[in-house]
Amino acid sequence: MTASRRIVAGFALAATATLAWADFPDKPVTLVVPFAAGGPTDKIARDLAEALRKPLGQTVVVENAGGAGGTIGAAKVARSAPDGYTLLVHHIGMATAPALYRKLPYKVPEDFEMLGLINEAPSVLIGNNSLPPNNFSELRQWITANGSKVNLANAGLGSASHLCGLMLQSALKSSLTTIPYKGTAPAMTDLIGGQVNLMCEQATNAVPQIEGGKVKVFGVTSSRRLTIAALKDSPTLAEAGLKDFDVQVWHGLYAPKGTSAPVLARLNAALRAALKDPDLIKRQGALGLTVISDERLDPAGHRRFVETEKQRWAKVIKEAGEYAD
Structure with missing residues (x-):
């Protein structure tokens, strides 16, 4: 193929590709x-x-x-x-x-x-209704007193609740007993039922349970309070004592x-x-x-x-x- 023909062929291929891109999708x-x-x-x-x-x-x-x-x-x-x-x-x-x-x-x-x-997406630290603490300050004292006896549910390795839980333990300088589940639904079911104590879950999933009065709220993980009705009065964990705590999924x-x-x-x-x-x-x-x-x-x-x-x-x-x- 001559140089001129190669140039023409190149232009043709480029034009075809451009048309394909123009039609996408x-x-x-x-x-x-x-x-x-x-x-x-x-x-x-x-x-x-x-x-x-x-x-x-x-x-x-x-x-x-x-x-x-x-x-x-x-x-x-x-x-x-x-x-x-x-x-x-x-x-x-x-x-x-x-x-x-x-x-x-x-x-x-x-x-x-x-x-x-x-x-x-901010997360919310929630607990089952039978827990003695009613706010984060009381929860922190309760965790200090009970240590690894306190269990923390998550939806499995790599889930938002797992990651938030890791950051929470790091901020508290406490090692809780983590209980992984195969998904959010079974973890939430056991939290509501009292089989586990705490869960750090996305607001997306937590709000319906909060609105239904099925769980306690101890704070939100964002740097600012949320405006949605179910959480507008809930403090951030940073406000509650965990300095600079900010976990967003x-x-x-x-x-x-x-x-x-x-x-x-x-x-x-x-x-x-x-x-x-x-x-x-x-x-x-x-x-x-x-x-x-x-x-x-x-x-x-x-x-x-x-x-x-x-x-x-x-x-x-x-x-x-x-x-x-």
Whole structure:
């Protein structure tokens, strides 16, 4: 092939690729949730899917691929074709998995393209109604007096409740007996039933139990009080005595590494539009979630944030000595 023909062929290929990108998406987009249906990440993904349909002009479906603390679903997306049609909605576990798992089937952030943060979700420290303490000050004294006799439920290794519990024990300088469950629902059931004492759970899941008077509230984990009715009078744990305590479970959107720049730009633009949707903002707010509107909605800002969170949580996890093979 002559040089001129090679140039013409190159232009033809570039034009074809440009047309393909211009048509993106021309079929449904899948959001993979690395947890079971019905949990907080699943709820967030389904709300996001609805809000993404208009800016993308396509159906957006949610696929649950749970197991191994979210690593199975994340690995599925990392191995998917980098064409923008298979995306990952993941929480803080994206930054903590590298420290929690010795044999992680993907690398963070190397195997993913960051598309932007979605929201932040505060957690709530709750206990069963039979506990003697009625506020955090009393709870702290009770924990000091009882030590490892106090048990703390979580939804499994790498779950939001597990991570929040690690940070809580670090801040209290106390080692509680942690009891992992296979999901939030069974952990919450045993908490309400009195089989376990405490749980540090996302407000998304805790609010219905608080509204029903089924659990006690000892404080919220964010740096500011929440405005939702069920928690508006609940102090932050920082106010209650744990200086600078701030644990937020965030969620982000990811594509496989190697996804083309034009497709990434299209997806980021759609995410930005979705997060301005009044219905989405209202639904997220009702769950105590804050929709992201700062620099972390930019892919570069999202990447910097994940790196910072990796370092922060690696220290906490190392101190706790909790790992999975």
